[in-house]
Amino acid sequence: MYDVMRTLAIRLEDEEHAQLQMIARLEDLSLTDALRQAIELWISERRNNPELQARAAAILDDIDRDAANRRTAIEEILGNKTSAKRTSATTRKGRGGARTSEEPTEE
Secondary structure (H helix, E strand, O other): OOOOOOOOOOOOOHHHHHHHHHHHHHOOOOHHHHHHHHHHHHHHHHHOOHHHHHHHHHHHHHHHHHHHHHHHHHHHHHOOHHHHHHHHHOOEOOOOOEOOOOOOOOO
16 A cells, blocks of 8 residues: 655745755755655644644534434434434534433534
């Protein structure tokens, strides 16, 4: 199996490009490798940002809620209401895990 690589084109001012190219050359790196290192650093710094993590968790919650609603709608179309109730009872609650059947579901 191989890794899929994507091509990314960016526009830089001439001065930025010249500096990037010179620093990469001084570091004995290709421009591609220098940019990859910069991107990896940028991602790792932001991955640990609590605000970013909170926004990501909120998006996961939205995805889970939407998926549960869609599953319920499809199961009701198929006449499988028992499974639909089970699905809403096990919808994730935040990033903390599954919601128990005793907890109210949003409807």
